[in-house]
Amino acid sequence: MKTIAVIGAGTMGNGIAHVFAQKDFKVNLIDVSSNALEKGISTISKNLDRMIAKGTSTEEEKANTLTNISTCTSLKDGVTNVDLVVEAASENIDIKLGIFKELEACCAEKTILATNTSSISITQIASATKRPDKVIGMHFMNPVPIMKLVEIIRGYSTSDETTTAIMGLSKQLDKTPTEVNDYPGFVANRILMPMINEAIETLHHGVAGILEIDTVMKLGMAHPMGPLQLADFIGLDVCLSILNVMYDGLKNPKYAPSPLLVNMVMAGKLGVKSGEGFYDYSGNKKAEKISAQFIKG
Template identity: 75%
Template sequence: MKNIAVIGAGTMGNGIAHVFAQNGFKVNLIDINKDALEKGIQTITKNLERMVVKDKITNADKKTTLNNISSYTSIKEGVVNTELVVEAATENLDLKLKIFKMLDETCAASTILATNTSSISITQIAAVTSRPKQVIGMHFMNPVPIMTLVEIIRGYNTSDAVTNTIMKLSTTLGKTPVEVHDYPGFVANRILMPMLNESIETLYNGVAGVSEIDTVMKLGMAHPMGPLQLADFIGLDVCLSILNVMYDGFKNPKYAPCPLLVNMVNAGKLGLKSGEGFYDYSETRKAERVSKQFLK
């Protein structure tokens, strides 16, 4: 397997493309938004330059990695002759179902279709294709070039052969794959999101302020980043989406999103990407400082 397509040039998509390309794969990075595609390539370039400065790779490695990436604004053109497609589009069920229907119609019969979804059912996504045995979840962690975990989620019909192939492939990327079953939130977000939600509830109930809550968790629990800061970094809209998926899937009130989170998302306060969440990132230097702190 050498030819990969990644759909979505956002934070997760460009990170996934970066990792595959750096490990010798030919990658077609696809995004229907040309500006997003250009921004994704710029992000990969900057991350590679940072690695060169830190002596983790050479300039030749950087050049080779960038040469391994081709960009496309058409899904149908970008997935031709690929052996694996990793979808990393917005965490929206209808959008993902639409993309997977198109992939099923366009890709070769042998192509494995993977999704980087952080919570949506692999089984449900696979059901809109004629190849459910070849549909699997590859949930990379953010930032992808640095974080080593990949949750490998097998749907109800995912075959052993495809699961084994993706497990081995993840290892060749320098990642640690962990196989999990297809239930809302999988493992990572089933545990993480209720913690973030409870942190927001703690703020909502006036138990403590933002910095106080984060300081307690950083110093008392040895977390590298406080939960409210982490929620900002993930994106409050993404957190809300995942919590809604788990609440709908389990029908358990413990997964119901805090009203404060709902209101903040409705107000457009999405965290780092919007310039304001639980913290103020209105100044570019502030946003960069938070990102660098997490990337150390």
């Protein structure tokens, strides 16, 4: 595989484009919004600058990485004759089914279709195509340039050949691919999201405050960041979406999202991306101040 198309220039999409381009793959970064594409390239450039400052990259490698990325607002133009498509659009089944239906019509027969979904059924996504054997989950962790894990999820009809190819490709990116089965939430989020949800419930019931909950998990469980800060980083809307997928798919009340989480998402308090979640990010992206709504509470 030499040519990759990445659909979606948001946090995950630009990170995926970054790691492929850095390993000298030719990448078409696709988004319907030209502004999103500009922001995505800017983010990649800033992340490369951080790597240069840390001594893990060079100006020459940065220039080469950026040269390897082309941007496109047309899905059809961006996926023609590529070896692999990695879809990193919103965590919404209807959006993903629409994209994969279009990919089936636009992509060459050889093209493998991967999705970066963090919870939605690969088998269901593959049903929008006539090549379910070539559809696979390739769930990168955030931030993509730093995190080593890639969950590789086989749908019901995903072939051994496709799985082997994607496992090998992940290793070419210096990632650690881990094969899991196609159940709601897979492994990472099936374990992580109930923990985050329980932390939100703990706050909701007044057992402890935001800093106290995060401090207990950081110092008591050796987590690099607390679950509430992590939820802000992931995006509270994404957390809610994943919990809903697991609740609907597994019919188990333990996956029902906390009412506090639901209310925060409805209020537009989504975490870092909106400037406020459990913490206030209006000045910078560090969780240094508790959100005003919780100070008042």
